[in-house]
Amino acid sequence: MWNGNPAILRLIRAEIKTRGPVSFAWFMQQVLYHPEYGYYSSGRCAIGRRGDYFTNVSVGPLFGHLLAVQFAEIWHRLGKPYNFVIVEQGAHHGDFARDVLESARKHWSDFFAALRYKIVEPFSILQGRQSQTLQAFRDKLEWYDSIDALQPFTGVHFSNxxxxxxxVRLIAGGMEKLVDFDGKNLLFVERSVHDSEKFNQAALDWVENVAAKLQSGYILAVDYGKPQSKSQATIQVRAQHRYLDSPFDGIGYADITAHVDWTSIARCAERRGLRLAGFTDQHHFLTGIISEWPGLAQDIGAKTKRALQTLLHPEMLGRSFQVLALGKGVVVAPSLAGFKFAQNSHQTLGI
Ligand SMILES: C[S@@+](CC[C@H](N)C(=O)[O-])C[C@H]1O[C@@H](n2cnc3c(N)ncnc32)[C@H](O)[C@@H]1O
Structure with a gap:
């Protein structure tokens, strides 16, 4: 067992002592987002070679350059509006935003002129790092603490x-795993539940909130998960490029994530007036985009080729990640470039 941050452990134990076993969602909220000690909110999270794990963004600028192609296509589809907004949430140190803006400036000056980039970032330490990374684009950028604070917008909401x-709550077969303390260690106990469909309420609230702010355009979410999962979240705990055995290891120093249940998110979005505009794995998504950018093959050196392989290869990031597109106020057929090699999204998601 790897010891965690004693301050956050004290806080969790005190809460359990007062109210009894707590949901895994509450535990995860403290561990990742407690204002002082949370893995993300404290700025402790490190991504990339010297950090805890890699993401598409940390592989290099290519991911942002490819997504810029997709954003430019969306801008065209929406009739080239002058105030085209990209909202990014979960922007970490701002690398993706920089890669998109650099590519737009280099390849599509009209699109770049129309572009406004809004970062939703609740944590001031991360806002500070983003603003350093993005100094060259200051006049394009705005920051917001939450989705609620955004004005209604036309464009794209993007997240990786x-x-x-x-x-998430950990629910399976009518039973919920709660976090308890036996006087020495944290451990799971089980209780029966009747609201098992509410295991990923935070993600469902999120899609409702974004839907309410999007006037016309798309939500594009890249993540790893499963279509049609049966209400059991699979969690992963990662630190220093290793998987830890338990979420009670390295509390506050390790990342905890849960596989995304794409079907429930898409279903909730359709109830809120969004239309499913595509769902596929990252391999097919990026291949579709690349097919719209014939110059790419001539442009790239050895480093970019390696990055491309990491993003596309089915045994690297190509299959483990998926992309969901939800549209509002747009004609969703024919599909966007990223989905031109995708299978029927409704069928894949079972909706
Ligand atoms: C796994 S990291 C991904 C970072 C980056 N997108 C990348 O791909 O390298 C998740 C990020 O989501 C952020 N996050 C989580 N909940 C958030 C919220 N409600 N609003 C904004 N950011 C959030 C975390 O602070 C963290 O920076």
Missing amino acids: ELLDAMP
């Missing part, structure tokens, strides 16, 4: 590995 970082 935001949804897997949202708190």
